[in-house]
Amino acid sequence: MSRFRNKRRKQNDTEAAKSRISSENQTTFTNAFSTFSVSDVQKAKKFYGETLGIDVKKEEEGLRLEFEAGQVVFLYPKDDHKPATFTVLNLPVDNIALAVDDLAARGIKFEKYGGEIGTDEKGIFWGKKDGHGPNIAWFKDPDGNILSVIESR
Template sequence: MFGRTKAFSGFSVNDLGEARRFYGDTLGLQVEETGEGDMRMLTLTLGSGARVFVYPKDDHAPAGFTILNFPVDDIDAAVTELERRGVTFERYPGFEADDKGVVRDERGPAIAWFTDPAGNVLSVLQER
């Protein structure tokens, strides 16, 4: 039924201006802001061309799961660059991370998690 629709995903943030700066300046995504007043929103365009809708929510609660994954060819270089841009990597119980915050488990991709200013979880990962 929806196999040919141009579906998109979305998530909330508590501060649209901070989100615009983080996703545009820190992560380097194409960010478009539309609307006025309480009806402002962001559209992120990912490298694949997919678009993600970001909207402000007064009672925003950060997602307790990874909302966006960014595959890279070199996770160490990506983590180093993100740290240079002010990103701090998360460490979660049950996942053994190296000194850079990268989990390198032979069962899956090398992955490092970080959050946006609203506390939503993102990851950078490198397939084996």
């Protein structure tokens, strides 16, 4: 009986050790960031930095967009860049109407959509009004990447 207990105890100790190793080695994700491509890094730097007013840092591999709350987006050059057909970057704002007016004054042209995602004449989809999502307006960067301003309240 004692031999069985010792064998069982060793098995339990081994299983416990494996469990500790497994839980100690679980992957932890910190400081996640997003990336997307552009065809012209200089053009992107001017657009994101000067037109949008985002803090842009030039790096060897591309551009680093840094936001006040610590988020980071990395833009990398790609010779055969093809823009995504979906939104690659959402920019939260407190007031969608004011943000659209401000950005339009800086030369941003907002997308206009009909149908289910019908936007108004300024390009704003008023989703909160009908309970169909957030208030949001889409526009494109010089490479055709789809961006949005989205009301955070």
